[in-house]
Amino acid sequence: MFKTKGKKLVLAIALLAGIFTYYRFAAITFEPYKNEEEVLPSTSRESIAKEVSALSRYMTPKEVEDVVKFIVSVDARGSIVEVRAEVLENANVKKTQEFARELSVIIKGKKLSELTAIDKVGTSSLTTEAFNEILDDLKSQL
């Protein structure tokens, strides 16, 4: 019993450490612009200005520790150009690729008035006439 609990504790610590490491490096790296003039990145490797990497350790459901190296390439403005994941130890390749399909980034936003050469703004649809017409009725039912 003790052995099982201890093992789970070690696993939990390793998992948290991995998440923390990944989040810390990735999130800081992807906090990109800080009031600089916006320029769209190119997706070509020629545009890569910086590569950072971080090791992440996490446990599989079979309680095998996976070690994965995430390599994140950004351009001069900090835009993500490419993300790769290299398996270092024991990792299931397919699972690693799935894990690398998403990144957590900090979104601060930038005033539209600060952007240049924008053709359109992609938005959620404005409220429809039909919705406006029955809004009072809806509110009365709350």
Add this chain to the structure above:
Amino acid sequence: MRSLTILRVNCNRMQTLEFAGLGTQWTVIVDDEQFSDHAKGAILGFVRTFEDRFSRFLLSSETNAFRHALPGTYEISEEFADLLRMADRLRVLTGGVYDPAVGGLLEHCGYRAAALGELPTVSPQDFVIHQWSLQENALLIIAGPIVFDLGGMGKGYCIDVVGKILKEHGYRYFLVDGGGDILATEKRDGSAWRIAIEYPGKPDTAAGVVELRHQGLAVSDSYRRRFGKWHHLMDAQAKRSVDSLVGCAAVASTAWAADCMTSGLFFAKPEQFPDVAREFSARYMVFRNDGTAIVSSDWSGAIF
């Protein structure tokens, strides 16, 4: 109530057609010196007809045709079958959380055509969403009446058809904006269209910029069409509004696929996002309520 009128046509190299349709504002831009009246008429006619056929707020529409239907098999139009077929893919992908048959539930929550008047009071939890399936172009209604609500997915389909109409009229360089969801080719000079993505809940702020070149973009958030605790994105299983995320954006090869992707993001579990993205060959950004976002690693564009 329904309006579909030309508001403005610009006279420069970029010719613009603006109109209201499907309950939102549309802008069609052709990067050409001529935007023929014939092409404009075809676009306006199609959007008007599409709205007549598929708006849940028009009681004569095809989506309302099964409001009083008994169980059985019904022939439906090829276009409606295409829309429901795609909706069925989303239903399967999300484990039934997305279901276009929530139209009746939305109506009982108050989001309904004024012409329906008062409806019997039914708790959302007690409202029964009847099952349906497709067999080729036949709709099988298993237990009882259904009101369909195609939502943003229908608009994406409509945007793509407007793009086809433009191509049929010889236009190769254009952008179709249907209420913020966009289909764009490249510009005449070969450059991409630069599109800012609105930060959810902040209309004056961009979360990023993408370049579109023969691609569709869909953006959705849970701030609009909200009434107190309710929202128009309804979980068909839990029978309550979806509030797991505050907004999302998707880029795919068509506006329809991009719209399906944003619907999938709202209704799928986070661990299902990559599967949904694979289904629609889409890239995505999901906004969480803590100022962070999940971005697919193939996302291309500036993030602010």
